[in-house]
Amino acid sequence: MSESNNYQVLARRWRPQRFSEVVGQDHIVTTLKNAIIQKRVGQGYLFIGTRGTGKTTIARILAKALNCQSSDSPVPEPCCECASCQAIRDGSSLDVIEIDGASNRTIDNIRQIRDTVSIAPVSSRFKIYIIDEVHMLTKEAFNALLKTLEEPPAHVKFFFATTDPQKIPPTILSRVQKFELHRMDWNTLNAYLSMMAEKEGLKASPDAIAAVARAGNGSMRDALSVFDQVLAWGGESVTEKDVAALLGLTNREIIIELSDAIARKDHESALRCVGKVMEGGRDPEQFILSLVQFFRNLTVLKVTSDPGSLLEESPEYMAELKKAGEKYTIGQLTAAIDELLQILPKLSATEAKQTVLELAVLKLIHIRARISPDMIFAKLEALEKGSVLAEKEKENSEPKKKETPEGDVALAKQLFPGSRLGKNQ
Ligand SMILES: Nc1ncnc2c1ncn2[C@@H]1O[C@H](COP(=O)(O)OP(=O)(O)O)[C@@H](O)[C@H]1O
Ligand SMILES: [Mg+2]
Ligand SMILES: [Zn+2]
Known part of the structure; x- marks a missing residue:
């Protein structure tokens, strides 16, 4: 991978080309396929969702399906082989026009579109306008767009995408079919990344993948780009430690070590753990948040034997967590979380971050030692x-x-x- 100059980032190489490859958005994929089968495809669609969940991807697949030449009418799944499918994939189709609403937000930009909609498609069934970040258009631009949306020529389709539907005028909203994309939950990201790593022949531990999936924070694109960075950093085989180091997170080993020290009421070791965090140049606030997450996870494992989607961890690490949790009562865990959350604002208000962290872990020992x-x-x-x-x-x-x-x-x-x-x- 590293010797190649034209390395294509994972998010591009892994952009789904067919509906069947899109994950986590079955509610939309099914509806769109059915609309095609029943020949009830609308003229305007709005895809709503956070970044990296598949808005552009789905809009392009739908464009391919509508214009696919493998049949004499739109197909529920594009062939991805015909000239039209290939042109849309390469971004060279003259009939599928992608516009970035953020940088083409003026009335003049929209007028240009309006002037071209009446012209028949060059070589396809439909002329399709995909307008991304459509909420960025100016009020005047929306008004101009509305005119076109009211009576579009039969050969024209509009696919809009937005992260912020609140900013779109109701007059526009009422003229399109709206689809809300789901945020990618951790399980979906984790399973997808594992499958991808295997197909790519990447060596990454389950804990590393779990951490990348967490870092994706609901976005497939973010998860994939973190994965790219981790591969560039960690090279051949990627561990949870690499991911933690890259993202400035406190790695698991230190947290487990600290937890053991707290459980043993070993003040010295606990302070050494804080020292390690600071030496490693980790973000102190991240460290507190990692600890909060850790104690929260121990609590979850104490109250349920089947955490399901409550825990974003690999089974191996979950076993470790369970063991760590045996050393605390639920009362101690919740008190620890309380304490840590109170520390957070104090931390950002001072330069003496190490001292605040040290105080925090000493208090955790006190909580552990306290009799409930x-x-x-x-x-x-x-x-x-x-x-x-x-x-x-x-x-x-x-x-x-x-x-x-x-x-x-x-x-x-x-x-x-x-x-x-x-x-x-
Ligand atoms: N639902 C999804 N299934 C599979 N991959 C996805 C999905 N959503 C996003 N991705 C990945 O993230 C990249 C960016 O997705 P994109 O559709 O452009 O997101 P956005 O919602 O921001 O328009 C894609 O190239 C793909 O690799
Ligand atoms: Mg997009
Ligand atoms: Zn095709």
Whole structure:
């Protein structure tokens, strides 16, 4: 890969050419195919969705399907072989005109379109205008467009794409069929990237792919471009560590190491972990967010044995998480998350980031060491079963009646003299 000068980025090489290759948008693909089969294709379509979910891709496939020469009428799946399909793929079709709405937003730009719509297609069934980021058009441009949309010649189709439908006037919206693309969920991205890596012969660990899929954050294009960067960085075989390093994330090893240190109440090791994060030039806020995610994942694994789509992790790593989670109670985990979320704003307000991080992990140890009301009641039950201590306990207090946290702390102080309890420590 690296020796080739004309490396084509994954997002381009892997742009779906047929409806069957589009993932995660079955609701749209099925509707469009049916419309073609039933010969009820509309004149205007609007594809709505975040970046990199398939708006342009679907618009181009639909254009190919409508103009495909493999049959004498539109086909539900383009052949991808005929001259028309190939020209559309290469962007050289004279009858499929792609316009970037962001840079052609004036009334003059739209007038140019209006002047050409009446001219018959050069060599195809339909003349198709694909206008991307259509919400960027000026008010005047929309008005000019509206005229054309009201009575378009039979051979003309308009496919619009937008990330921001709010900005499109209702008069335009009411004249097109709207399709909302789904955000790519992690499972979809993860499965697609795994399949792609295998077909491309890329060596990437499941954890690395899981991390790339997370970084895609709902966008296939973003996931693929992160994958490109990771390959350029990591070379032959890509690990989760490469992905973390590239994205400035804290890698799993440090987080697991830190979690072990917290569970052991090992202050020194915990501080060393913070040191590693800072030395590695990682973003301190990312580090806190990774920790939040980590404790959140442990919580999820504690409350359900079948996390399904709640966890964006490979099965291998999930097993590791489960093990890490055994060292905490749910109360401790949620308290840890609370604490970390409170740290975040403090972090951005100061230059002393390392100190804030150190303080954060020390507090996590404190939370881990803290005795929760649950534990106190468990101890009490155990005590009740023993005779001598149970007597003493009766003398001192009536534990079952004490339900306020203050009561719990006071009681715990009696039961565990010397332990450091309470909110302000
Ligand atoms: N639904 C999808 N299925 C498969 N690949 C996709 C999908 N959506 C996007 N991609 C990938 O991302 C790239 C960009 O997609 P594109 O359709 O241009 O996104 P946009 O929604 O921003 O117009 C494609 O070339 C393809 O590699
Ligand atoms: Mg696009
Ligand atoms: Zn064709």
